[in-house]
Amino acid sequence: MNHSPLSRSARLSLLLVAVFVLGGVAVGATLHAAGRAARSQHPRAGGPAVASGTVRLDDPRRALFRSMAWGPHRDEITAVPADRPDGPRTASGVRCLRFHAAAGTGICLQAVHGTLRDTYRAVVLDHRLRPLRRYDLAGTPTRARVSPSGRTVAWTVFVSGDSYAGTAFSTRTSVVGSDGRGLDANLETYALTVDGHRVHAADINVWGVTFADDTRFYATAATGGKTYLVRGDRTTRTLKALHPNVECPSLSPDGTRLAYKKRVEGADPDAPWRLYVLDLRTLRESPAGEHRNVDDQAVWRDDHTLVYSLPGDFGADLWTVPADGSGTPRRLAGAALAPVFPR
Structure with a gap:
């Protein structure tokens, strides 16, 4: 052609x-x-502005949390004005997947990035966020708490599975003095009683410690497909079931109430929890004003206010609601997780 x-x-x-x-x-x-x-x-490219600086765990003017904003300071423990959690952020340089602090002591659950796989460790921090002790973890970090005095710390990891939503998971919860003494590596070795009867079962899981003091605490124990609020005692090495259907409890500053997530009937199996508050004197429970799924161990900003995380654009945002069931939820800070408020 x-x-x-x-x-x-x-x-x-x-x-x-x-x-x-x-x-x-x-x-x-x-x-x-x-x-x-x-x-x-750019500091504003991945969310709120974050700048490096000095962060202390004993500053009464500052609240702390893990910053989720994208950029060089993502996952670092960050300080903000206590009365303005959405205000300017000062990053510490210390990265944690889970974090809590009280009385100048911190517990930081970290990822240790390896060539073939990541491992995890718990690091006890002093008031300047300097490491005091390290403990290898048996699984993925999920919960962390410090006692009000700062003398005892606890953490929970997933040994298998990666969600509380189903039943195919196994946890391990450890408690130790912040001075390194008295390590209880697995609270499942404590004697569990439900309705006055000692439970001997291979499926016991314990997670979500919240401290009353250095030896007494509350947590969740699961066995036989049910979950219970348990009261724990490190001296007697016992766990006593107090109330059913309680997960990830959080004790109020005055020690009279527990906030927790409760599975509710008719909810999506992948989003089954609502936020509740239990009066420890009467064991009467009441729902908070948050009607969305809350998969978190809430904290008390004060004796009247709850703070918890919900999914957000950068992984998680902090929300707040009154503890008495009144009011409506409002966002407290974007791109943030694991908050600690001064006492």
Whole structure:
């Protein structure tokens, strides 16, 4: 088949146009990627502004949390004005997956990135966030707490499974003095009683410690497909069931109530929990004003106010609601997790 000079010229023109278009796409993609990289270094690119600085665990003017904002300070323990949790953030340089602090003592559950796989450890911190002691963890971090005096710490990990929503998971909860003494590596070795009867079962799991003092605590124990609020005693090494269907309890500062997540009938099996408060004197429970699924161990900002995390654009946001069931939820701080408020 013969081609005229005009048709060859047209084909050449089309070829040049295609080259220019493809070249433009490549340049555009390169500039877009460069722009994304540049924005990731900008303090506001991944959420709230975060700056490096000095962070202490004993500063009464500051609240603390794990910052979830994208950028060089993601996962670092961060300080904000206690009365303005959404205010300017000062990052400590210490990264934690789970964190809690009280009376100048901190517990930080960290990932240790390896060549073949990640491992995890618990690090006890002093008031300047300097490591005092380290403990290898048997699984993925999920809960952490410090007693009000700062003399005892606890943590929970998933040994298998990665969610409380189903039944195919196993946890391990450990308690130890912040001075390194008296390690109870697995609270499942404590004597569990339910309805006055000692439970001997292979399926016992214990998680979500909240401290009353250095030796007494509350937690969740699960066995036989049911969960219970248990009162624990380190001296007698016992766990006593007090109330059913309680997970991840959190004791109020005055020691009279527990906030917790409760499975409710008719909820999505993957989002089964609502936030409740239990009066320890009467064992009467009442729902909080938050009607969304709460998969968190809430904290008390004061004797009247709960703070908890919900999924957000950067992984998690902090929300707050009154503990007495009144009011409506409001967002307290974006891109934040594991809050600690001064006492």
